[in-house]
Amino acid sequence: MSGTSITGEATEETLPAVVAGAEARRSARKRPGRGPRMPVWAAVTLLMAAVYFLLPLYGTAVFGFSTGKHFTLQPLFDGLADEGFQASLQLSLTYSIVTTILALLVVAPTAYLVELRFPRLRTAIEFVTILPFVIPPIILAVGLETVFGINSPINLIASSWAPVLLIGGYFVLTLPFVFRAIDNALRAVDVRMLSEASASLGAGPVRTFLRVIVPSISLGLVSAALLAFTTAMGEFTLAALLGYATFPVYLLNVNGYEPRMGEGLVLVSFVITWAGVIALAAVARKAPGTLAFSRGALM
Amino acid sequence: MSRLALGGISKRFGEQVAVRDFNLTVEDGELVSFLGPSGCGKTTTLRITAGFESPDMGSIVLDGVDVTDLPPNRRGMGMVFQGYALFPNMTAAENVDFGLSVRKRPAAERKARIAELLELFGLAHVAGSYPHQMSGGQQQRVALARAVAIQPGVLLLDEPLSAVDAKVREELRTEIRRMQVQMGITTILVTHDQSEALSISDRVVVMNRGAIEEVGTPAQIYAEPRSAFTARFIGAMNEIPVRIVSAAHGLVERGERRVTVAGATGLADGELALLLVRPESLEPLGPTSGTLNGDLTMAGQVEVQTFLGATTRLLVREVPTRAGDPTALPPTQRFAVDIPSANAGRWPTGSNLSVKIPVGVSRLIADRSAPGGVLSSSATSGGKAKPYA
Numbered sequence: 074m075s076g077t078s079i080t081g082e083a084t085e086e087t088l089p090a091v092v093a094g095a096e097a098r099r100s101a102r103k104r105p106g107r108g109p110r111m112p113v114w115a116a117v118t119l120l121m122a123a124v125y126f127l128l129p130l131y132g133t134a135v136f137g138f139s140t141g142k143h144f145t146l147q148p149l150f151d152g153l154a155d156e157g158f159q160a161s162l163q164l165s166l167t168y169s170i171v172t173t174i175l176a177l178l179v180v181a182p183t184a185y186l187v188e189l190r191f192p193r194l195r196t197a198i199e200f201v202t203i204l205p206f207v208i209p210p211i212i213l214a215v216g217l218e219t220v221f222g223i224n225s226p227i228n229l230i231a232s233s234w235a236p237v238l239l240i241g242g243y244f245v246l247t248l249p250f251v252f253r254a255i256d257n258a259l260r261a262v263d264v265r266m267l268s269e270a271s272a273s274l275g276a277g278p279v280r281t282f283l284r285v286i287v288p289s290i291s292l293g294l295v296s297a298a299l300l301a302f303t304t305a306m307g308e309f310t311l312a313a314l315l316g317y318a319t320f321p322v323y324l325l326n327v328n329g330y331e332p333r334m335g336e337g338l339v340l341v342s343f344v345i346t347w348a349g350v351i352a353l354a355a356v357a358r359k360a361p362g363t364l365a366f367s368r369g370a371l372m
Numbered sequence: 373m374s375r376l377a378l379g380g381i382s383k384r385f386g387e388q389v390a391v392r393d394f395n396l397t398v399e400d401g402e403l404v405s406f407l408g409p410s411g412c413g414k415t416t417t418l419r420i421t422a423g424f425e426s427p428d429m430g431s432i433v434l435d436g437v438d439v440t441d442l443p444p445n446r447r448g449m450g451m452v453f454q455g456y457a458l459f460p461n462m463t464a465a466e467n468v469d470f471g472l473s474v475r476k477r478p479a480a481e482r483k484a485r486i487a488e489l490l491e492l493f494g495l496a497h498v499a500g501s502y503p504h505q506m507s508g509g510q511q512q513r514v515a516l517a518r519a520v521a522i523q524p525g526v527l528l529l530d531e532p533l534s535a536v537d538a539k540v541r542e543e544l545r546t547e548i549r550r551m552q553v554q555m556g557i558t559t560i561l562v563t564h565d566q567s568e569a570l571s572i573s574d575r576v577v578v579m580n581r582g583a584i585e586e587v588g589t590p591a592q593i594y595a596e597p598r599s600a601f602t603a604r605f606i607g608a609m610n611e612i613p614v615r616i617v618s619a620a621h622g623l624v625e626r627g628e629r630r631v632t633v634a635g636a637t638g639l640a641d642g643e644l645a646l647l648l649v650r651p652e653s654l655e656p657l658g659p660t661s662g663t664l665n666g667d668l669t670m671a672g673q674v675e676v677q678t679f680l681g682a683t684t685r686l687l688v689r690e691v692p693t694r695a696g697d698p699t700a701l702p703p704t705q706r707f708a709v710d711i712p713s714a715n716a717g718r719w720p721t722g723s724n725l726s727v728k729i730p731v732g733v734s735r736l737i738a739d740r741s742a743p744g745g746v747l748s749s750s751a752t753s754g755g756k757a758k759p760y761a
Contacts, residue, residue: 262460263455263457266453266455266457267457267459269422269424269444269451269453269457270451270453270457270458270459271445271459271470272423272424272443272444272445273422273444273445273449273450273451273519273528274445274450274470274471274474274518274519274522275445275446275448275471275474275475275522276445276470276471276474277445280474284470285459285461288459288461288462289459289460289461291461
C-alpha cells in the first residue's frame with residue numbers, strides 16, 4: 074500500500090521540477106546572462122499610466138500640504154479636527170460596514186442555493202444583480218426620493234429609518250460585484266458534490282454551508298466584501314441626492330469653502346481605503362487553511 | 373452491519389426512464405456491485421439509495437426501517453464519490469474528523485479514531501496535508517477513511533477508482549475489499565469496469581437500460597450468464613452464426629456439421645442464430661480442420677496475435693469450408709481464440725488454425741437480437757466498445 078503512494082508522490086512531485094527546469098532553460102536561452110527586459114512599448118504604457126494616476130495625487134498633495142509657499146500639515150490637522158469630518162467618516166464607515174455584512178449575508182446563501190437547488194433561476198438572478206449597471210444611481214436616487222422622500226406619505230428620510238434607505242440603496246449598488254465574486258467562487262468548487270459529501274457524513278444544510286461551503290469560497294467572500302465596502306465608501310450620487318452627509322458628500326462641501334483642508338482629507342481617505350484593502354487581503358492570506366487552499370486554487 | 377432492501381425502485385427524468393422496478397436485498401456485510409454501461413441507471417440507483425434523488429416509486433429499507441423519505445444526512449450511509457469530494461479547506465485528518473464532529477463524539481475518542489483510520493489506510497504521514505497536496509490515490513484513501521469513520525450502516529461507492537491511475541486502481545480495489553471484509557460493512561459499489569466488479573464483489577448486479585439484467589456471483593455471471601446482454605457485456609465473446617435445423621430437438625447446423633445444443637426453444641426452424649463462446653473455450657485442433665464428430669468446428673487463418681500475459685489472443689479470419697455458406701462469419705469479422713502464451717509460437721501470424729466449438733459451454737441466442745455486425749468490433753482491430761477482460 075505504501076509502495077504505490079510513494080510512486081504516486083514521486084511522479085507528482087517531480088513534474089513541477091521538470092517543468093521549472095524546462096522553463097529555466099528556455100529563459101536562459103532567450104536572454105543569456107541578463108535579467109528580464111521589458112519591451113519598450115510596455116515601459117512607455119506603464120509610464121503613461123503612472124503619470125495619469127499619480128500626477129493628480131501629487132498635485133493634491135502639493136496643494137493640500139502647503140500654504141502656497143511652504144510645506145505644512147496644518148490643513149490636514151485642521152481637517153482631522155473638524156467635527157464634520159469625524160461625523161461624516163463615521164457615518165460612511167458605519168453604513169459601508171453594515172452594507173458589506175448585509176450583502177454577504179443575503180447574497181452568499183442565495184447564490185449557494187441557486188447553484189445547488191435552483192439552477193434554473195440563475196439567469197433571472199443574474200439579470201437582477203446587473204440592474205444597477207443598467208439603471209444609473211441617479212435614477213435610483215430619484216425613485217427612492219419619490220417613494221420614500223419628504224413629500225411621500227412613507228417618509229423615511231426624515232424618520233429614524235433613514236439609515237435603512239441609504240443602506241438599502243448601497244446594497245442594490247453593490248449587488249453586481251458581490252454576486253459575481255461569490256458566484257465565481259462557488260462555480261470554481263464542485264458545490265453539489267461537496268454538499269452531498271457533507272450530507273452523507275451527517276451534516277445538515279446549515280452546517281454544510283457554514284463549515285464546508287463558506288471556507289471553500291473564502292477568497293470570493295473576501296473580494297466580495299472588499300468590493301462592497303469600497304463601493305459604499307465611495308458612493309456619492311445617492312447620498313448627495315438623498316441628503317446624507319457621508320464622507321464623499323462632506324469632502325465636496327469642504328472643497329468649496331476650505332480647499333486645502335479638503336485636499337488633505339482626500340489623501341487621508343485614499344490612505345484609509347488602501348490600508349483597508351491591504352489589511353483584508355492580508356487577513357485572507359493568513360486565515361487557517363485558506364492559504365494552502367488559495368495557492369492550490371491559483372496554481 | 374446492516375441489511376439493505378431496495379424494493380420496486382423506479383425513477384424517471386422527464387421522458388427518460390432512469391431506473392425501472394429495481395428490487396434487491398443486500399445482506400449484512402455483503403459487497404454488491406452495480407455493473408453496466410453508462411446510462412444504465414446504476415448511479416441513479418445508488419443516489420436514490422443515498423437520498424440524493426427521490427424515487428418515483430419504491431422503498432429503501434435499512435434494517436427493517438423505511439428510510440425512503442429521510443434526508444441523506446439522516447440515513448447513516450457513508451459515500452465515496454468519483455471525484456473524491458474532499459473538503460479543500462481541511463487537512464486529511466480534519467476531513468476524516470468531519471463526520472465524527474457532526475456526531476459530537478468526545479474529543480479523545482475522535483482523536484483515537486482518526487489516528488486508527490489514517491493508520492489503516494496508510495495515511496498517517498499525510499494527516500496534516502491538504503487535499504491538493506496529496507496524490508489521487510491518497511485523496512481517495514482519505515475519502516474512504518472519512519466515509520467509514522462514521523461507521524455507516526451501508527457504504528456506497530460511486531465509481532471510486534475511475535479517477536486514479538491504473539496501478540493504484542488495482543491496489544486500491546484490493547484494499548477496499550480487505551477493509552470491507554475486515555469491518556464487515558455492507559457495501560454497494562457502482563462501476564462500469566467489469567474486472568473491478570468481478571474481482572472484489574460477493575454478488576454482481578448487471579444493469580441495462582435502467583433494469584436489472586441479472587444478479588449473480590462473479591463466477592456465475594462470467595461462466596453461466598443467463599442473459600445474452602450479460603454474456604456480451606462481460607468479458608470477450610465470440611458470436612458464431614449457426615442455422616436452426618430443428619428447434620424442438622435443439623439441432624443446429626454450421627458448415628457441414630450438425631450438433632444438438634440446449635436453449636433452442638423459442639427459435640424457428642431454418643432461422644439463423646448465434647452461438648456465444650468465450651475465446652478461451654475454443655480449443656485449437658491443429659493446422660487443418662479435423663474430422664471430429666459431435667462438435668462444431670471452424671477454421672481460418674491467424675491474422676493478429678495479441679499478447680495478454682499468461683494467454684495470447686489469436687484473431688482469426690475464417691476460411692469457410694464451402695462457398696456461400698450462410699453460417700460463415702461475415703468477411704469483416706474475426707473470431708478470437710485464447711491460448712496459453714507458451715503455445716503461441718505454434719500459430720504465428722498467417723498460419724492455419726481450426727478450433728473445436730464446445731457446444732456444452734456455449735449459449736444460443738437469436739440472430740435478430742444482434743445489432744448489425746456481430747463480433748466485428750471485438751474480434752477485428754478491437755475498434756469499438758466490446759471490453760476484453
